[in-house]
Amino acid sequence: MDGKADVVNVITPLLTQAGRQPEQTAIEGALDRWSYGRLRNDVLAYAGALHRQGVVAGQRVLLIAPTVPEFVVAYLGVQALGAVVVPVNTMSTRAELEYFIAEAGCTLVIAWHELGTVASEAAATAGVPVWSLTEGAETGAGESPATAHDGAGEDVTVILFTSGTTGRPKGAELTVGNVLAAGEIAVRLAGATPADRIGTGLPLFHVFGQTAVLMLALTAGASMSLLPRFSAEAMLDMLRRDRLTVMCGVPTMWNAMLHDAAGASAADFINLRLAISGGASLPGAVNSAFQETFGCTLLEAYGLTETTAIGTYGGPHAPPGSVGTAAFHTAVEVRDAAGLPAAPNTAGEVYIKGPTVMRGYHHRPDATAEVLSADGWFRTGDIGEMDAEHNVRIVGRAKELIIRGGYNVYPSEVEAVLYEHPDIIEAAVVGIEHEHYGEEVAAVVVVGPGSRTDAAEIMAWARERLSAYKIPRVVQFVDRLPTGSTGKILKRAIDRGVLAEMLTGRAAPPTTVAG
Known part of the structure; x- marks a missing residue:
């Protein structure tokens, strides 16, 4: 069950390490551990089960699972066949999953068994089968292993959908x-x-x-x-x-x-x-x-x-x-x-x-041409x-980028100054529309427990350290900032309408300062 360690496949490093050190720990989960030998065997067995399901090289398989060892088994199992894995956020809605399945042209959905019915419903709408991924990545007794597909370096192996800050998400082909x-x-x-x-x-x-x-x-x-x-x-x-x-x-x-x-x-x-x-x-x-x-x-x-x-x-x-x-x-x-x-x-x-x-965005040649030049610059x-x-x-x-009165304001520069304030735990700086300056600078901050810091103090802090046009004219205090699946702050989820009302004085203000 070694597989060939010299094939052109994403699992090649796994095959190599399993041959060298089969007992070495590869994956440590909350409840179980996978040695390199076990991981290799389980990945190839999973690939074998997928092959009997009809999955072949080049087909797309949607994978929706949390950060557990079984994710690794399914992820590498799809790639072992030369198929393309499409991993998506576990918080995806049914409508989002239907979009991903259709956009990538998936022929199978693999879903972690604890995620409810959303994936099954989306798969049913698309008319594709769904597999349940369970503890141990079991696929049935006596599964024989697949042989790792020997492909080419330019073969697509993963499609990752971008966050879609503008328009519908695009699938980046890796x-x-x-x-x-x-x-x-x-x-x-x-x-x-x-x-x-x-x-x-x-x-x-x-x-x-x-x-x-x-x-x-x-x-x-x-x-x-x-x-x-x-x-x-x-x-x-x-x-x-x-x-x-x-x-x-x-x-x-x-x-x-x-x-x-x-x-x-x-x-x-x-x-x-x-x-x-x-x-x-x-x-x-x-x-x-x-x-x-x-x-x-x-x-x-x-x-x-x-x-x-x-x-x-x-x-x-x-x-x-x-x-x-x-x-x-x-x-x-x-x-x-x-x-x-x-x-x-x-x-x-x-x-x-x-x-x-x-390689480019999946089925998006125009979008690809906008960001990727013929000589390979992205x-x-x-x-x-x-x-x-x-x-x-x-x-x-x-x-x-915030352009205030013709001057460029980079949010990260303002945020860096705000993070230096002893009471500020998190900060996000965004631009809001302004009829005179075009845009105005606004800050949304989280402060530590018991802090008595107000907006005036924060603005004074910024004024001592930044040029006048970079100072936030609105400061909103919140219990937490919106974050995505990785913990990254999602500025697009910040309500600019509330900040705009604060700027014009229509919102309640322990949290606002006009400058």
Whole structure:
């Protein structure tokens, strides 16, 4: 049941490691563990069952499951056949699932058994069968294994739907070569070895969890601990239990561990040599507080779904606020409005080229042409600056740029200042329409328990540290900011209408200040 370790397939690293170290722990779940040998056998058995269901190379299979070891078995089982896995958010509605199934042309749905009837109803509407994914990823007694499909690097292996901030979500096609390259690059960046114990609370249906974490572990031959649902206490419990050496997460996770995990100390982090942050900009104040409190190195990386989570990586000597330089085998440029390289420390759009850039958007040639040039450069839509040493600093999304009276305001710059305030735990800065300035700056913040900070104090704090046009003219206090499945703050879910009313004085104000 070895499979061939020299095939061109996403499971090749698994086959290689299972041949070398079959008893080594591959996946550590809350209730069970999978050795490399067991994981290989279960993946090939699952692939065999899929093959008897009629799944063949090139077909699309929708997968909806939480971050459990069985996700890994099904995910790799689909890919072992040369089929295309379409992982989607476990919080997807029936209408969203129907859209994903139709848009990707899925011929089968695999759904975790505890997710209710939504997936079954969506599959029935589409007229495709649905499989229930249960504990142990059981497919029936006596399943014979499949032989791993030997494909090509340019074969599509994953379709990941973007968040759809504008229009309907688009499916980014990631190839076998993209995913394998992401694992290899991640291993080099993290310096990972089979001795590492990697842990995450990220959802595996997201590109960060799949490629920058799962493929990192499998390619290195390391173990990977999975947390089905993130909380600061659960993450710390996993850290202690499994003596993690590498931990991966997003900024809100590190922030939660700082503020919500009672009793946590540097002693809990004694084995942890590296924490990797991605998914969103890491506020400098959070980074420095985390490293000071826990005595742990926290490095920031930058990538997108369309680049298989790979772009830049900030080593230990990267300047504060920087996401570092281009990853191995990757080129990064910051370009001005004319498409030419911008001068050092000048804001422009970030472009990425390398082996992890997607093939394109599924059945969206026009959308693909808008962001992907013929020579392989991907236009990210992110605004950044590059210094003379090629360190990149992300200052915001092009679509989130606030233009106040003709001046550009980058939300991340304002947020970084707000995070330095001792009472502010989380902050999000957005633009709201203004009849005179075009847009006005608004901040939505979460403060610590018992804080007596008001909007006037926050504005005064910002005024001491920012140019006048960057100061928030509206400050709204909330108990929590809206977040997505990875914990990333969702600015599109912030109610701009309420902020606009606060600006004009129509909303109730303990939370508003006009400036």
